[in-house]
Amino acid sequence: MVTLEEKLKNPVWYSLQETHKKFRIEFDGAYFYNPEINNFGAFLDENKTADASKEYVDKTENFFFVSEKQTPIIDSEKIVLQKKINGCQMVLENLVDVNITEKIVLLTDKNIEEVYNLIWLVMPGFYQKKGFKMGNFYGIYKDNKLVAISGQRMQTDDFIEVSSVVTHPDYTKRGFAKQLIYYTSKEILKENKLPILHTNKGNLAIGIYEKLGYKLTRDMNWWLYAKK
Structure with missing residues (x-):
């Protein structure tokens, strides 16, 4: 069973696995919101993010990967980082x-x-x-x-x-x-x-x-x- 603490460390992932599962789009092991609802994505394995993001970006103008400590791996020939927001959870x-x-x-x-x-x-x-x-x-x-x-x-x-x-x-x-x-x-x-x-x-x-x-x-x- 996944603990509350683990869910808080990756809130987008577990939201799309539980309450917001109906809004989920999955590419190569990464989860994303249907872009009509939201443009957040999440992952457990950063090695999955390069191919997944190339597929998702065709559906939306831009998108966020949200993570506590992991850094997404991106195909820089296809996708550009616009900015990184240093946020915090309360x-x-x-x-x-x-x-x-x-x-x-x-x-x-x-x-x-x-x-x-x-x-x-x-x-x-x-x-x-x-x-x-x-x-x-x-x-x-x-x-x-x-x-x-x-x-x-x-x-x-x-x-x-x-x-x-x-x-x-x-x-x-x-x-x-x-x-x-x-x-x-x-x-x-x-x-x-x-x-x-x-x-x-x-x-x-x-x-x-x-x-x-x-x-x-x-x-x-x-x-x-x-x-x-």
């Missing part, structure tokens, strides 16, 4: 209570366009519209428009990742993100699963996560590749 240790002052609603399929537009406004580039299907999304409305959201991304039988935490630039510094992270984390705990999240090293938001009870646990590297 795991909830003890959720700290937050006073919820806003009405937080569970978003549905009718909100997909609003979610997509807000994420692309704040963090353009990688979110796919069908990424909404990866898990629950929650939002705050002000002035009859969606101004802040948080969502769920990678999932296994043991953990769910908090992700897509964005606030419209006109509505920042009101504590919306903090309330949404707390609310989303609490909903995950209700499913008897562990809330986790990923962010860039040095991100100022790490301090907010720590105040909510999250603890830095490991590095998590994101290798962004594209077809040459």
